[in-house]
Amino acid sequence: xxxxxxxxxxxxxxxxxxxxxxxxxxxxxxxxxxxxxxxxxxxxxxxxxxxxxxxxxxxxxxxxxxxxxxxxxxxxxxxxxxxxxxxxxxxxxxxxxxxxxxxxxxxxxxxxxxxxxxxxxxxxxxxxxxxxxxxxxxxxxxxxxxxxxxxxxxxxxxxxxxxxxxxxxxxxxxxxxxxxxxxxxxxxxxxxxxxxxxxxxxxxxxxxxxxxxxxxxxxxxxxxxxxxxxxxxxxxxxxxxxxxxxxxxxxxxxxxxxxxxxxxxxxxxxxxxxxxxxxxxxxxxxxxxxxxxxxxxx
Amino acid sequence: xxxxxxxxxxxxxxxxxxxxxxxxxxxxxxxxxxxxxxxxxxxxxxxxxxxxxxxxxxxxxxxxxxxxxxxxxxxxxxxxxxxxxxxxxxxxxxxxxxx
Numbered sequence: 001x002x003x004x005x006x007x008x009x010x011x012x013x014x015x016x017x018x019x020x021x022x023x024x025x026x027x028x029x030x031x032x033x034x035x036x037x038x039x040x041x042x043x044x045x046x047x048x049x050x051x052x053x054x055x056x057x058x059x060x061x062x063x064x065x066x067x068x069x070x071x072x073x074x075x076x077x078x079x080x081x082x083x084x085x086x087x088x089x090x091x092x093x094x095x096x097x098x099x100x101x102x103x104x105x106x107x108x109x110x111x112x113x114x115x116x117x118x119x120x121x122x123x124x125x126x127x128x129x130x131x132x133x134x135x136x137x138x139x140x141x142x143x144x145x146x147x148x149x150x151x152x153x154x155x156x157x158x159x160x161x162x163x164x165x166x167x168x169x170x171x172x173x174x175x176x177x178x179x180x181x182x183x184x185x186x187x188x189x190x191x192x193x194x195x196x197x198x199x200x201x202x203x204x205x206x207x208x209x210x211x212x213x214x215x216x217x218x219x220x221x222x223x224x225x226x227x228x229x230x231x232x233x234x235x236x237x238x239x240x241x242x243x244x245x246x247x248x249x250x251x252x253x254x255x256x257x258x259x260x261x262x263x264x265x266x267x268x269x270x271x272x273x274x275x276x277x278x279x280x281x282x283x284x285x286x287x288x289x290x291x292x293x294x295x296x297x298x
Numbered sequence: 299x300x301x302x303x304x305x306x307x308x309x310x311x312x313x314x315x316x317x318x319x320x321x322x323x324x325x326x327x328x329x330x331x332x333x334x335x336x337x338x339x340x341x342x343x344x345x346x347x348x349x350x351x352x353x354x355x356x357x358x359x360x361x362x363x364x365x366x367x368x369x370x371x372x373x374x375x376x377x378x379x380x381x382x383x384x385x386x387x388x389x390x391x392x393x394x395x396x397x
Contacts, residue, residue, distance in 0.1 A: 043377075198363060205366030206359070208373065265359045 007083060014082060017075035021068035025140045028064070044146050062146035069132050069143060099123070110268065111275040118271070125153065126267045133207055133259025137251070144259070145207045147200065154196035157270050161195065164278040169286055172279075199269055206262045210254030218247055300388075300397070307383045315375040321368025328361045 032045060044061040051057075080096040088094060103123040104116070111118060129144060136142035143149045165173045177188045225242035336354040340347050391397040 201370050202359075202363050202366055205370045206362065209366070209369055212373075261355060261359055265356060268356060 010082060011079070014075050014079040018072050018079060021071045021075075022135070022138055022140075025065055025068045025135070026138055029061075029140045032061075044141055060146070061141045062143045062149050065135065065141055066128075066132060066143035066149055069135055070128065073127050073131055107271065110271040112280075114278075114280060115271075115275055118274070122267050122271060125270060126263050129153075129203070129263035129266055130260050133263060134256065136211065136255050136259075142207065142211075142259075144203060144262075145211055147204050150203045151196070151200045153266070154200040157199065157273065158196040160270075161273050161277045164274055168279050168282045172282060195273060199266065203262050203266050206258055210258050214247060214250060214254055217250055218243060221246060300391070303387055304384055307387065308380055311375045311380045311383070315372040318368045318372040318375060321371075322365045325362050325365035329358050332357050332361060 032047070046058045046060050047064065049056040049058045080092050080099075082092075083090065084093055084096075088097065100119075100123075103126070104119045107119045107122050108116060132143045132149075134142075136145070165176065177185050177192075179188070221242040222240045225240040226238070229239075229241055230237050332354060336350050339350050388397065
């Protein structure tokens with residue numbers, strides 16, 4: 001029950017589950033990151049590789065960080081839904097209900113009634129993408145600035161699109177490539193492949209451009225402060241005063257706003273692509289045909 | 299001779315990266331148009347500000363795509379392609395017995 005000793009112990013455990021992965025990621029970053037001077041624009045660090053028959057499987061910073069973010073988000077979800085009651089008298093239950101309602105209304109608006117079951121999937125993509133981008137605020141390598149992570153999500157979306165196209169019948173799927181005329185088939189195939197590629201590049205490019213600009217700003221402020229305060233004696237002259245606080249102003253746009261916006265765009269595009277691939281009228285007609293055939297056979 | 303070849307590769311990659319970022323012009327013009335129209339719409343109907351703003355953000359993020367393609371191409375030309383091309387050059391030279 002709410003307020004009992006057992007409840008509070010589980011609460012504390014869930015809060016630790018939320019915070020500990022992030023602390024672990026920051027410690028790992030401090031321990032493994034090689035110290036660098038000036039501009040450092042680099043990909044994910046490879047921790048170790050697992051030998052496999054054909055290709056070695058590298059375990060990189062982005063994989064580890066994305067698993068840590070997943071554990072953290074799982075902890076948040078469990079914390080918000082811990083101690084649900086029909087009366088809805090706790091703050092966290094109001095917050096959880098608000099999130100669920102918003103996600104479901106978003107999915108209903110963009111995908112229609114038939115795809116109502118997609119709300120958890122869209123919510124998961126939204127939360128994972130947003131929290132992955134926001135994890136750069138802690139100074140760790142954000143998993144979304146690795147092309148492979150987002151390519152994985154985009155391939156998942158591509159498989160879903162193909163699945164819902166095939167649901168309308170294999171003939172309809174093949175025929176949809178020859179629309180409006182048969183000569184355009186190669187372009188339609190290219191367009192089909194371009195969907196996941198463009199989704200990947202859009203998300204990745206926006207996040208990476210933010211981190212590149214942040215690195216350039218930090219390096220530029222270091223040089224600028226050495227010009228302005230360079231005449232001060234000793235260690236005070238070397239200290240980059242302009243780097244205190246000023247990069248945070250740019251970080252509000254590039255890390256917080258851009259990350260959340262791209263998460264939203266990615267989920268909106270997922271919804272539009274999946275619901276656009278599916279023709280409800282043809283699906284119901286096909287279903288009715290099958291049903292009538294079955295009845296005739298019986 | 300090898301230094302000259304590697305220098306040409308690096309030079310070409312740098313020029314290519316610079317040219318790839320010209321792609322930023324298109325989204326700049328496009329987003330400018332979108333924002334101008336959004337300002338007009340809000341001026342005409344101030345009560346529809348919320349929906350106009352949210353549509354504007356999504357539209358801008360979508361219009362950015364072509365610019366982002368150019369940016370990703372530039373990044374690849376800066377950080378990935380030079381090493382790859384130099385490796386190809388060196389393996390080709392060693393297999394032919396020149397190095």
